[in-house]
Amino acid sequence: MASGRIVDLANLTADDIHWPDIVSALSGLARYDAATSNCLYVVAQHSCLAHDNASGPPVARLLALLHDAHEAFIGDITTPTNDFLDYLNTANGAVSFLDYPNGATGAVSMLIHVAKRRLDSAIFAAAGIHPDEAATYRPMIDALDARLLATEVRDLCAESEKPGAWGKLAEPLKTRIKPWGPDKAAEEFAARLALYGIDGRGAG
Structure with missing residues (x-):
C-alpha cells in the first residue's frame, strides 16, 4: 500500500484497513481503464458522487462512499x-x-x-457498518451505480463506434460531471470520510 503496509488479501480484517491508503489508491485509480475522453476520472470522485446522490440515513451514504473501496486492493x-x-x-x-x-x-x-464481497466485509467493519446494513442498502446503491454509469458515459466517454455498445443504460443524473483530478478527488473523499469520524488524512 502507499504507506508501505503489506496486507494479506486472503485474510483481510478490519484492523488491516488504513484509511489514508484507501484514499491514496482510489484517488489515483482511473475509471474505465482511463478510456475517458481527454480527461482523467478517478474512482474516488465516482465514490464521492455516489455518496452525494445516495438517499436514506447516514449509513446508506457511507456505504455509497465505500461501495468501490475494495478497488484500493484489487483495482478497477x-x-x-x-x-x-x-x-x-x-x-x-x-x-x-x-x-x-x-x-x-x-x-x-x-x-x-x-x-x-470478502474485501468489503473487512472495509465495512472498519467503518463500523454492520453486515445487515450493507445488505439492506445494496439494492439502492446498485441502482445508483447504474445511474452514475449512465451519467459518466454521457459526460466523459467518446461516442462509441458500435451503437448500443453500453447496452441499455439507466436514467443519468441531471448534474453534469466535471472531472476533479487525483488531488481534489483525494481531498474530497477524505472530507466525506471525516463526516463519519473516519480519518483519511492521518498517518500511523
Whole structure:
C-alpha cells in the first residue's frame, strides 16, 4: 500500500484497513481503464458522487462512499476484463484454470464478485457498518451505480463506434460531471470520510 503496509488479501480484517491508503489508491485509480475522453476520472470522485446522490440515513451514504473501496486492493476490474477472463475459461480448446463445475460461463466473474464481497466485509467493519446494513442498502446503491454509469458515459466517454455498445443504460443524473483530478478527488473523499469520524488524512 502507499504507506508501505503489506496486507494479506486472503485474510483481510478490519484492523488491516488504513484509511489514508484507501484514499491514496482510489484517488489515483482511473475509471474505465482511463478510456475517458481527454480527461482523467478517478474512482474516488465516482465514490464521492455516489455518496452525494445516495438517499436514506447516514449509513446508506457511507456505504455509497465505500461501495468501490475494495478497488484500493484489487483495482478497477472492468466489465470487458471480466468478460474476457470468462471467455478464456470457457472457450473451445482453452484450458479451464478454475475448479468450477463444467467450467461454467461466468465462473471468473463469480470469483471476482466473491473476492470483492470478502474485501468489503473487512472495509465495512472498519467503518463500523454492520453486515445487515450493507445488505439492506445494496439494492439502492446498485441502482445508483447504474445511474452514475449512465451519467459518466454521457459526460466523459467518446461516442462509441458500435451503437448500443453500453447496452441499455439507466436514467443519468441531471448534474453534469466535471472531472476533479487525483488531488481534489483525494481531498474530497477524505472530507466525506471525516463526516463519519473516519480519518483519511492521518498517518500511523
